[in-house]
Amino acid sequence: MTNRPDPARFAHVTDWVFDLDNTLYPHHSNLFSQIDKKMTAYVAELLNMPPDEARKLQKDLYRDHGTTLNGLIERFNVDPDDFLRVVHDIDYSWLKPDPDLSEAIKALPGRKFIFTNGDRGHAERTAAQLGILDHFEDIFDIVAADLTPKPAQKTYDRFVELHEVAGPNAVMFEDLARNLRVPKKLGMTTVLIVPRNFEPDFSEIWESDPDEKDDVDFVTDNLTDFLQSIMKKDAAKTAS
Incomplete structure (x- = not known):
């Protein structure tokens, strides 16, 4: 197209x-899916939530605040440097x-x-x-x-x-x-x-x-x- x-x-x-x-x-490379999963895991650990609830909250934060990080900062005072370090620790060989x-x-x-x-x-x-x-x-x-x-x-x-x-x-x-x-x-x-x-x-x-x-x-x-x-x-x- x-x-x-x-x-x-x-x-x-x-x-x-x-x-x-x-x-x-390209979207089909699925590199960002690694980051997405890391964000869900970060939210789950931060708030001691089950993965499915963390996933829903992550998406709510993204929708309401522009990025998951922005939502976590505004609602939970998360250290942005820590968040960015954790979620971007991925395998780039994909x-x-x-x-x-x-x-x-x-x-x-x-x-x-x-x-x-x-x-x-x-x-x-x-x-x-x-x-x-x-x-x-x-x-x-x-x-x-x-x-x-x-x-x-x-x-x-x-x-x-x-x-x-x-x-x-x-x-x-x-x-x-x-x-x-x-x-x-x-x-x-x-x-x-x-x-x-x-x-x-x-x-x-x-x-x-x-x-x-x-x-x-x-x-x-x-x-x-x-x-x-x-x-x-x-x-x-x-x-x-």
């Missing part, structure tokens, strides 16, 4: 902003190096950023495993956001101010439509990454946001193909 990009929508882009989990690597993605990102003109609700260490390890880390100008993580997760307006404002990003000259790639609402307001072109062979029946897994469809300019289930398509069209335009 690829909503083929219009070259005119990307010819002006100087800043390429990528979410990390389930965006720079991810395979992706040379095609690496070349596609490298070919993009301008600056590239990772903008994640995770922490820098997790982003660096993930990007290094994929073979793409060296292509990024910087990583804007949950610590840089002062622990306020996307989709909070002030978090995007902080990122834009720090890196002097002009919205109309930027594009944001995300796997959650709700996290594209503010970028769209800022004038960014928005691209939603969905699971491979996505169908509406998968909406519960995807945690889709039907109310946010107006904030999404393009949809794709293959980031590499999408980026390659942009560059092929730009090359054709230059050649002509």
Whole structure:
């Protein structure tokens, strides 16, 4: 599934902003499932709860506070450094190096950023495993956001101010439509990454946001193909 990009929508882009989990690597890799299980186990141990109750609370915290971490901080005064250390202690070998993605990102003109609700260490390890880390100008993580997760307006404002990003000259790639609402307001072109062979029946897994469809300019289930398509069209335009 690829909503083929219009070259005119990307010819002006100087800043390429990528979410990390389930965006720079595909949903079917299941890397994030390790983190998800670690979060459930953390909640269960913290509050001495059975796993099924901990799972429900974890998801409630995510829904009500933007991230599980944010909810744990606000409701239970959890040490964020401890939480991030525990839940990101995972096996990154589940991810395979992706040379095609690496070349596609490298070919993009301008600056590239990772903008994640995770922490820098997790982003660096993930990007290094994929073979793409060296292509990024910087990583804007949950610590840089002062622990306020996307989709909070002030978090995007902080990122834009720090890196002097002009919205109309930027594009944001995300796997959650709700996290594209503010970028769209800022004038960014928005691209939603969905699971491979996505169908509406998968909406519960995807945690889709039907109310946010107006904030999404393009949809794709293959980031590499999408980026390659942009560059092929730009090359054709230059050649002509």
